[in-house]
Amino acid sequence: MNKTKKVDIIGKIPKWAWLCLSLLSAVVLWFFLSKNPTTSLSFPPLSEVFKAYHTMAVERGKFWPDVWASMRSVGIGFLLGFVFGVPVAFLMAWYRPVRFIIEPWIQFVRNIPPLAYVPLVVLAAGVGAKAQIVVICIATFLTITVTVFQGVINVDETLIKAARVLGANDTVLFVKVIFPATTPFIITAVRLGISVALTTLIAAESTGAVAGLGMRIKALSQVFENAEMMFYIIVVGVIGMLAEKVLKFFERRLTSWQEKREI
Amino acid sequence: MAGEERNLIPKVQIKDVKKIYEGRNGQTIALNGANLDIYDNEFICVVGPSGCGKSTLLNIIAGLHEATSGEVLVDGVKVEGTGVDRGVVFQQYALFPWLTVKKNVMFGLNLKKGMTDAEREETALKYIKMVGLEKFVNSYPKELSGGMKQRVAIARAYAVNPSLLLMDEPFGALDAQTRTQLQTELLKTWEEEKKTCFFITHDVEEAILLASRVVVMSARPGRIKEVIDIDIPYPRNQETKMLPRFTELKNYIWQNVYKEYLEVQK
Numbered sequence: 001m002n003k004t005k006k007v008d009i010i011g012k013i014p015k016w017a018w019l020c021l022s023l024l025s026a027v028v029l030w031f032f033l034s035k036n037p038t039t040s041l042s043f044p045p046l047s048e049v050f051k052a053y054h055t056m057a058v059e060r061g062k063f064w065p066d067v068w069a070s071m072r073s074v075g076i077g078f079l080l081g082f083v084f085g086v087p088v089a090f091l092m093a094w095y096r097p098v099r100f101i102i103e104p105w106i107q108f109v110r111n112i113p114p115l116a117y118v119p120l121v122v123l124a125a126g127v128g129a130k131a132q133i134v135v136i137c138i139a140t141f142l143t144i145t146v147t148v149f150q151g152v153i154n155v156d157e158t159l160i161k162a163a164r165v166l167g168a169n170d171t172v173l174f175v176k177v178i179f180p181a182t183t184p185f186i187i188t189a190v191r192l193g194i195s196v197a198l199t200t201l202i203a204a205e206s207t208g209a210v211a212g213l214g215m216r217i218k219a220l221s222q223v224f225e226n227a228e229m230m231f232y233i234i235v236v237g238v239i240g241m242l243a244e245k246v247l248k249f250f251e252r253r254l255t256s257w258q259e260k261r262e263i
Numbered sequence: 264m265a266g267e268e269r270n271l272i273p274k275v276q277i278k279d280v281k282k283i284y285e286g287r288n289g290q291t292i293a294l295n296g297a298n299l300d301i302y303d304n305e306f307i308c309v310v311g312p313s314g315c316g317k318s319t320l321l322n323i324i325a326g327l328h329e330a331t332s333g334e335v336l337v338d339g340v341k342v343e344g345t346g347v348d349r350g351v352v353f354q355q356y357a358l359f360p361w362l363t364v365k366k367n368v369m370f371g372l373n374l375k376k377g378m379t380d381a382e383r384e385e386t387a388l389k390y391i392k393m394v395g396l397e398k399f400v401n402s403y404p405k406e407l408s409g410g411m412k413q414r415v416a417i418a419r420a421y422a423v424n425p426s427l428l429l430m431d432e433p434f435g436a437l438d439a440q441t442r443t444q445l446q447t448e449l450l451k452t453w454e455e456e457k458k459t460c461f462f463i464t465h466d467v468e469e470a471i472l473l474a475s476r477v478v479v480m481s482a483r484p485g486r487i488k489e490v491i492d493i494d495i496p497y498p499r500n501q502e503t504k505m506l507p508r509f510t511e512l513k514n515y516i517w518q519n520v521y522k523e524y525l526e527v528q529k
Binding site: 156158159161162163164165166167168172176177180181183255256257258259 | 362
């Protein structure tokens with residue numbers, strides 16, 4: 001009884017207020033970290049981090065080209081990974097021989113850090129945007145395939161039976177049952193895919209990129225421009241959060257039929 | 264059963280059906296030679312201990328599973344795969360959660376040729392009305408109670424107009440009150456729009472209330488032990504349970520089935 005009362009109070013505070021509170025505590029935490037001698041080098045004062053925008057965008061004119069270059073690699077790489085990953089996942093779930101042959105490959109490559117195979121990609125694709133896109137595509141492809149595959153094989157058996165007895169053939173079964181039943185997993189796959197695409201950015205841009213958020217973070221770290229570097233790191237994080245917000249919007253529209261526990 | 268009816272070709276002929284599952288721990292004989300003839304518009308209820316192969320038998324008639332040996336004929340034709348002449352209602356409702364009530368009921372209708380969209384919708388609405396859910400036409404399954412979900416599943420099965428309705432413990436997951444309500448509704452529906460019904464339950468009272476014949480199955484390996492004519496005339500309702508004949512039949516079947524339960528525990 002007591003517990004439900006507590007939960008109610010927490011639920012009464014609006015979401016945006018929680019977000020503000022979360023942000024405020026982060027700023028406070030940052031403040032202490034920037035004052036503490038052992039962590040002050042890693043956490044420059046926030047005012048300097050804000051100034052870094054001016055340095056990078058206005059004085060040096062690097063920021064927006066960096067954002068553009070990275071978003072292009074992430075966008076195209078992710079899209080290709082998605083376009084290949086979803087059909088492969090369905091094929092694996094539908095045809096067992098495909099699964100038995102491809103699944104070990106995926107499990108094998110999945111646990112290798114992208115940084116390790118970047119040189120091999122560069123050998124094949126050359127230095128530049130193409131290699132970056134390939135690296136991001138591989139990483140997202142693996143994540144998306146594994147997630148969607150799980151979704152397809154978890155489709156409720158009785159739904160398939162129900163469709164069959166109502167007269168569904170293989171095509172109808174796929175289009176009208178398996179596919180819609182898998183949409184929540186496809187959305188999760190997109191979410192994980194975007195996150196993987198962003199985290200692979202540094203590895204991808206270590207292929208001799210001339211611009212990009214990941215490449216710039218590495219370059220700035222080498223000349224100890226910590227405030228600038230921190231600014232770029234924050235930007236990557238914020239891009240991830242924005243992508244998540246957009247995705248949530250689509251998720252609500254596409255999978256509102258799902259039975260969800262209210263948390 | 265009257266002698267002249269015996270001369271008709273049975274609606275369903277179950278001929279020496281065996282089903283053996285190959286598992287890691289060797290073979291499991293789920294069904295060991297089931298034989299049964301079901302006639303047009305009969306209401307058959309199958310009772311028996313869990314693991315007696317009653318669901319297996321239903322799945323074989325539906326064409327969802329294949330018999331290891333033996334065969335099932337429906338209207339004289341051997342069952343090979345599923346067909347819209349045989350509708351199925353599952354215990355777990357099996358509604359498509361991304362479709363509204365109306366679209367769920369229309370699922371099978373949409374796959375039928377020679378119907379206009381307007382006719383499909385009209386048919387769907389007719390059956391939704393029959394199960395009393397006209398107010399929930401555009402609701403999603405998650406917004407419905409268990410009893411309502413099962414009503415939608417029954418409407419969905421009826422909508423494609425199968426001549427044989429297979430029901431696998433359809434009320435097994437419902438509370439006692441909803442259960443009696445749905446039993447009464449099903450009786451009414453069946454009397455209005457006659458179909459041959461094959462209904463699995465573990466509830467002996469439910470079986471006697473609904474069935475024209477009750478089939479008692481024996482424990483593993485499953486076989487049909489006894490078929491009992493329920494000589495209580497239709498229309499029946501919940502008051503039918505008060506009849507002395509009902510109690511008599513119940514006691515008789517209970518003893519039979521109960522013995523099988525003991526058999527399983529050995």
